Amino acid sequence: MTRTSTMLAVALFATVVSAPVLSMAADTKPSLYERLGGTGPITAVVGKFVANVAADKRINGYFAKADIPNLKRQLVDQVCQASGGPCTYTGKDMKTTHQGMKITTAAFNALVEDLVAALDTFNVPEQEKSELLSVLGPMNKDIVEVP
DSSP states (O other), rough: OOOHHHHHHHHHHHHHHHHHHHHHHHTTEEEHHHHHHHHHHHHHHHHHHHHHHOOOOOGGGGGGTTHHHHHHHHHHHHHHHTTTOOOOSSSSOOOHHHSSOOBBBBHHHHHHHHHHHHHTTTOOOOHHHHHHHHHHGOOOOHOOOOO
């Protein structure tokens, strides 16, 4: 074996041996769910978020006929699951849920503003706030029907 191939073999071996260790180290980082504080704080944020939406004249009409206790439960489960928590969201998919509501981009943005305000009320750190918004944000393609 040449010196170069020996060094390559050692490097490959080191990579293979260290991969599980690196993987375990990555797995020990708390999930977003854990960093948000779990179900209790998520429930508090969702409660404030729903209150913000109810007070927001730009969008509260979309929720006039909503079953608010059920909406809160579904939102808690959705955020919990999306953030890596143990909950299971059992509601309908976003496209089906919002079909025919003619939700605009402006209305979706107002909803996001209300969520950010709720997160700010509870002093959720910027990293967790950004991470949560990046997990939930892509749903806009299934919610917005009128750009």
